[in-house]
Amino acid sequence: MAKFCDCCGRGPVTGNAVSHSNRHTRRRWLINLQNVKVDAGDGSYIKMKVCTRCLRSGFVKRASFNAGQQA
Numbered sequence: 001m002a003k004f005c006d007c008c009g010r011g012p013v014t015g016n017a018v019s020h021s022n023r024h025t026r027r028r029w030l031i032n033l034q035n036v037k038v039d040a041g042d043g044s045y046i047k048m049k050v051c052t053r054c055l056r057s058g059f060v061k062r063a064s065f066n067a068g069q070q071a
Contacts, residue, residue: 003030005051007060037063 004011010031017027032052037045038060045063054060 003033004049005031005033005054006048007050007054010051010053036060039063 012031013029015027015029016024018024033049034052034055036048036050036055038048038050039062040046048060050060055062
């Protein structure tokens with residue numbers, strides 16, 4: 001399913017674009033989706049489309065590949 005967050009299910013919002021002459025036409029506001037590799041917990045990762053609100057709030061943990069490597 002495109003344009004929807006895989007974490008929270010948030011999607012596009014519709015409304016009216018209002019011109020200077022007050023004419024109303026329908027429009028959509030799309031959410032800011034990012035393709036993210038998410039940590040699955042067992043060392044593997046899953047690719048998900050996640051909105052930036054979920055990323056910022058910490059609902060999803062990005063997969064880090066350098067965590068187990070020490071230099």
